Amino acid sequence: MARPALNTLATKDEFVRLCASGRLKDALRRPFRGVLWSDAARLFSHLFRACRALRPLRQLHAFAATSGAATDRFTANHLMLAYADLGDLTVARDLFDRISRRNVMSWNILFGGYIKNGDLGSARKLFEEMPERNVATWNAMVAGLTNLGFNEESLGFFLEMRREGMHPDEFGLGSVFRCCAGLRDVVSGRQVHAYVVRSGLDRDMCVGSSLAHMYMRCGCLQEGEAVLRMLPSLSIVSCNTIIAGRTQNGDSEGALEYFCMMRGIGVAADVVTFVSAISSCSDLAALAQGQQIHGQAIKAGVDKFVPVMTCLVHMYSRCGCLSDSERVFFGYCGSDTFLLSAMISAYGFHGHGQKAIELFKQMLNGRAEPSDVTFLALLYACSHSGLKEEGMDCFELMTKTYGLQPSVKHYTCVVDLLGRSGCLDEAEALILSMPVTPDGVIWKTLLSACKTQKNFDMAERIAKRVIELDPHDSASYVLLSNIRATSRRWGDVSEVRKAMREKNVRKEPGVSWVELKGQIHQFCTGDESHPRQKEIDECLKEMMAKIRQCGYSPNMGMVLHDMEDEEKEVSLSHHSEKLAIAFAFLSLPEGVPIRVMKNLRVCDDCHAAIKFMSQVTGREIVVRDVSRFHHFKDGRCSCRDYW
């Protein structure tokens, strides 16, 4: 673009445009030739706002001072605003003190400066001292407290504002809903909603989006969508709210549908849109769609934005493409905690504990400040790679050196870490002594460890506790019956089933991890609500047909687990999982070895099934040392009794 000749006289509009586009020098060189001095204050205000750093602002400040404009209240207010935005509250305060006849604006600007910079103490003090407060003052207080995470206080100020007879306007209501969303307080949210409707502000785009977001955050997806449908038009924010809301409420497929619809009607996606859309691809492990959206992000020029990169790292990891996560990550040399944590998490997810630790060491060497999120990713990585010492060191570093308060999730990783390395008692002692309330997950983690360590007595004890904690959680019963089955106490297994029947607990469909074509897919067998269920069902149907064609019974198949060692374990499980695995076998790429490991209970039927799989896939399936583990009960394979 050709620059205008700078020796010509500027119109005010041109001047404002130059300031807004950050071309401060050009702007400065032009207007003071022949522009009326009465306009100087207004022109300065544009200049101040255009400053992106303190240095040019100080230069301008000095210039304004020599020309006498800085004593003007209007100019001083603007100067103060510019300093406050750049975080220099000392100068802002100094300017404020020098203003002889301050107006509400002067007070509001300094107040806003304190609160935006997180100096709540000075903000409160100023708030008390203010001779006059208006709606903007209160709005700033409510928004500021919400931003700083003081949601209860924020809501309290909003109520006080109403008591003082102040009428909240469209500028402040957005923050109130944001604060209700943070508190998951749909009751207060609804009350404010009623006020919004009464005051006719419910058609404001900004109020509407935040209101809808509040409902969605509180789990009321339909109510949120209804609010957005009532708005006079679509904005990028309201579209983003729908996509994020659907993703967070478990409707990732719906989120992607909406994303595609946006393209169709020509609403341009922004960074937030891409972040949410890519997140929903992670949930669905939808690689193809994720790649496509990645491509769109490149086209839109937002693929190098840190939050987008973070989501991409996560998405590729969840889809089994660790090398693509790395490709995205290695294009970045900055120091964002979220992004680095996402890569650590990806390494952990894929069992590369050492690589996770190496990356963490980069953080310790000053690349980025580790947070609770980082430590969670790292602890997970250690527990899933069997790195007990490293994991415990990391936990100590987190609590002692960084003084971070571990959540129950952190403790669960440590319990997993201890449990997998055989320290069951230590793990139990940790749960009993930790300062946070243990949840079902942490006990179930310990129960799982009991199973792997074959400590059946402890397992019985923990299982009792877990079932007492939530008598309707089928997972605990399943785990217990698995444990009893492992020790071949079939009578006790039937007892668990009986207990489930009595308490009317329905077994949830099992969740399986399967590697397909180099990607990892998670799916719930027989779970109709699972987003990939349709696809899985189709493959299963195809598989069933083939099985029948060959004259075999359809409930033969196997489950493929990710194992600690390089090989894949094939174990027998219940009907639907067997079929899922049959599907997995069919889809495994050439060259991936299929080995049936020796610690299996395999009967003749199962041998036949393996043979059959080999026929269908045209691949060799190596069966190793199965003879020792034949296990029959009443002349039938135990797998028949298994659920």
Place this chain on the structure above:
DNA sequence: ATAGGGTTAG
């Protein structure tokens, strides 16, 4: 006549 206060995401 101007300025101050607002929504969505990792």
